Each structure stands twice: as C-alpha cells, then as structure tokens.
Amino acid sequence: MPTAIRLVKLEKRFRTKYAVKEVNLTVNKGELFCFLGPNGSGKTTTIKMMTGLLEPTAGFVELVGMDIAKKPIEVKKKMAYVPDQPLIYPKLTGREYLEFIASVFEVEDELFEQRMNHYTELFSLKGRLDEYAGDYSHGMKQKLSLCAALIHKPEILFLDEPTVGLDPKSAKILKSLLRQLCDDGMTVFMSTHILEIAEQMCDRVGIIKDGQLITVASMDELKKERGNDSTLEDIFLDLTGDAESQLLVSSMKEEEV
Numbered sequence: 001m002p003t004a005i006r007l008v009k010l011e012k013r014f015r016t017k018y019a020v021k022e023v024n025l026t027v028n029k030g031e032l033f034c035f036l037g038p039n040g041s042g043k044t045t046t047i048k049m050m051t052g053l054l055e056p057t058a059g060f061v062e063l064v065g066m067d068i069a070k071k072p073i074e075v076k077k078k079m080a081y082v083p084d085q086p087l088i089y090p091k092l093t094g095r096e097y098l099e100f101i102a103s104v105f106e107v108e109d110e111l112f113e114q115r116m117n118h119y120t121e122l123f124s125l126k127g128r129l130d131e132y133a134g135d136y137s138h139g140m141k142q143k144l145s146l147c148a149a150l151i152h153k154p155e156i157l158f159l160d161e162p163t164v165g166l167d168p169k170s171a172k173i174l175k176s177l178l179r180q181l182c183d184d185g186m187t188v189f190m191s192t193h194i195l196e197i198a199e200q201m202c203d204r205v206g207i208i209k210d211g212q213l214i215t216v217a218s219m220d221e222l223k224k225e226r227g228n229d230s231t232l233e234d235i236f237l238d239l240t241g242d243a244e245s246q247l248l249v250s251s252m253k254e255e256e257v
C-alpha cells in the first residue's frame with residue numbers, strides 16, 4: 001500500500017516548551033486515520049505542521065512522497081485542510097466562495113459544477129448558496145468549508161474536529177462520506193474528541209499525550225492487546241488519564257447505573 005503521509009522525528013517547540021516531540025508516523029493511501037489526545041496534547045500543532053501552516057522546529061513532513069517544506073505548492077495542490085474554526089470570506093456568497101476555491105485549484109468548470117451540486121446537496125446547502133457566507137450559522141459555515149475542501153478532489157484531507165457544530169444528520173452524512181472517499185482512495189487524517197467516531201469508522205487511531213505519540217493501532221489490535229470488552233474510552237483513559245480522572249469517570253459510570 002503506497003504511503004500518503006510520513007512524519008519523521010517531527011517536533012515543535014514554543015519557547016522552551018515542546019508542543020510536539022519526536023513524532024514518527026506513516027499513514028497509507030486510502031486510510032481513515034483518527035488522531036486522539038487530551039486537550040493541549042499537540043493535535044492541532046501536528047496538523048498545522050502537516051499542512052504547512054506551522055514550521056517544525058525539527059523533523060519533516062512528507063505528503064504523497066514530497067517534503068512539504070521543499071515543495072509547498074505542489075503538495076498543497078494535493079491536500080485540503082478543514083480547521084476546527086471554519087475560515088470563510090463573509091462578503092462572498094456560498095457559491096462565490098466555492099467558485100473562488102475552485103479557481104485557485106484550477107478545477108474545470110464542468111467538474112466544479114458536478115462537485116458543487118453533489119456536495120452542497122448532500123449537506124443541504126444547495127438552496128442557500130446565493131446568501132452571504134458571513135450570514136450562515138456555524139454549522140453551515142463548517143459544511144461550506146467541507147464542500148470547499150472537496151471541490152478539487154484532494155488526495156489527502158485533514159480535518160480538525162470535523163463534527164463539532166454539525167447536527168446529527170450532517171455528522172452521519174459526513175461519516176459515511178469520509179468512509180466512501182477513503183474506499184475510493186482518498187486519505188483522511190482527522191482529529192476528534194468523539195471516541196465513538198474513532199471507534200466506529202477509523203482504520204487506525206493514533207493517541208498523542210504531552211506531544212508524544214504513545215500508541216498507533218487499529219481497534220482490533222487495541223482490543224486484542226487490552227481485552228475484547230475494552231471500549232476505546234477505557235483504552236484512551238487508561239493510556240492518557242491520570243489515576244484521579246479515571247476514578248472520577250468510574251464513579252460517574254456507577255452513578256448512571
């Protein structure tokens with residue numbers, strides 16, 4: 001299986017503090033990879049280095065075989081990034097925004113129309129495309145940002161907390177869409193706090209704690225190692241939580257019963 005993403009000894013230091021430390025990781029083409037970790041563990045910093053928005057202190061990132069620091073334009077043509085806070089131009093309509101993104105990526109008119117119709121229909125945005133994007137709700141902005149990311153059919157899609165702000169129907173649509181895109185060969189790298197999503201749909205999960213990647217495995221591998229009745233929540237808390245927070249979670253579970 002060809003490699004889509006390769007991180008080699010990737011590090012980011014802010015002043016004296018390491019936000020990401022010696023991360024090595026390979027993600028294959030067509031994989032749906034979930035990146036998990038507690039708040040402040042280094043997920044966004046890693047994604048920003050992977051997408052060329054932040055320069056590493058050490059190490060490097062290769063996407064589809066190219067070093068992002070050496071070939072930034074070529075690499076960026078092959079990827080898309082949907083941040084947790086959607087970045088849109090408020091004075092453009094939804095349609096104008098998608099047209100603008102398509103023009104940057106030189107998408108042919110016919111393909112643009114097909115993809116715009118397909119994705120905006122899927123996310124129930126088609127009837128709202130002539131309104132200013134600045135007047136959209138948070139969830140609608142998030143969906144417009146997703147449609148824009150898919151308009152040039154990237155080989156690698158990075159998503160930071162993609163389901164936050166989406167209603168349950170849109171979240172479900174997104175989950176099936178991501179699975180289908182990966183089955184068709186796209187690679188998805190996604191951070192999430194929703195362990196259920198990672199458990200249900202990811203091929204592999206990576207868990208980061210204090211800037212260090214502490215586990216990379218499929219759900220089957222994790223269960224084999226930790227016992228078949230373990231949930232991802234148990235495993236996650238076991239690997240990342242301190243004893244106190246685990247006790248708190250257990251007592252809350254007992255109270256629920």
Ligand SMILES: Nc1ncnc2c1ncn2[C@@H]1O[C@H](COP(=O)(O)OP(=O)(O)OP(=O)(O)O)[C@@H](O)[C@H]1O
Pocket residue numbers: 014018019037038039040041042043044045046
């Ligand atoms: N620009 C910055 N300057 C200084 N420190 C930063 C900067 N950006 C991030 N950090 C620090 O780096 C660490 C990792 O932050 P990061 O945003 O990558 O975490 P995260 O795992 O995405 O967290 P969350 O789940 O809360 O979004 C944190 O300690 C954070 O305070």
